[in-house]
Amino acid sequence: MTVHPFIEAEKQGGRNVKRACELLKVSRTAFYARRTAASGPRAARDAELTEKVTKVYEASRGSYGAPRVHAALQREGDRCGHRRAAQLMRQAGLQGRHRRRAHRTTTPDPLAAARPDLVLRDFTPDPVALDARWCGDITYIPTDEGWLYLATVIDIASRRVTGWATADHLRTELASDPLRAARHRRRPNGPVIFHSDRGCQYTSR
Structure with missing residues (x-):
């Protein structure tokens, strides 16, 4: 039994859709995607894929971007192009976390004179x-x-x-x-x- 009609009724009544989705444990993204399903087969397929994309994204704790989401869909047997997965993620407001490139601050000077370690690796507080x-x-x-x-x-x-x-x-x-x-x-x-x-x-x- 789908709970989407109940959420739709809440929306029509001017109540908080986000809160309704949280209480009923339904993805808000999937709810809005399913609302567009009546527009035709393409919209229905997009709604279905958006729901699956959202599940993969949430399972990754928001870390997966479009490439990993697309790969997960492929493993599950869903034939969906990379661009389509990326587009659905953008429409759903889903964005993966990007690792920042390491930034190097220590650049040795090969001509610098060697200095002895007077601390002798002893960093004990005193x-x-x-x-x-x-x-x-x-x-x-x-x-x-x-x-x-x-x-x-x-x-x-x-x-x-x-x-x-x-x-x-x-x-x-x-x-x-x-x-x-x-x-x-x-x-x-x-x-x-x-x-x-x-x-x-x-x-x-």
């Missing part, structure tokens, strides 16, 4: 040894306007950020500005070991 060992790194943050780069300086003893800077570039000042900020903020009394990767920003003169 509250009585503040401002003796700092470490730094650069990471990136995707924004609507492009990549934003964040450089930090952390006191290993306390694990606190002592200096930081952001920029839209990876030039040397992105690494040096947090060091200046950390020195100004903490004003260490003695020498400080600074540990970083071998990225060209940190090994530059």
Whole structure:
């Protein structure tokens, strides 16, 4: 027994279709697709495919895009072209999640002089040894306007950020500005070991 007529009655009565679909455990996309089935065989087939596309999409927790949805339909024996699957997904407002490409921030300089590891891979916190060992790194943050780069300086003893800077570039000042900020903020009394990767920003003169 289909529950679509009940949802249609709710819609005609001016009530919330989304809420009705949730209560009756029916896909809202499938409901609207089935409403168009009366327009002809093509519309009926589209409604049927949309319902199947939605099930595949929801089973993937919203991660599948058109290629994977199409492949799943093919495995189930549904003859549906890739473009048609993509079109039905667009009409239903379904969009897969895209993995962002890895963005490299560490580019070694082959001509840079080798430096000894004075920290000796010991990153154990030590509250009585503040401002003796700092470490730094650069990471990136995707924004609507492009990549934003964040450089930090952390006191290993306390694990606190002592200096930081952001920029839209990876030039040397992105690494040096947090060091200046950390020195100004903490004003260490003695020498400080600074540990970083071998990225060209940190090994530059």
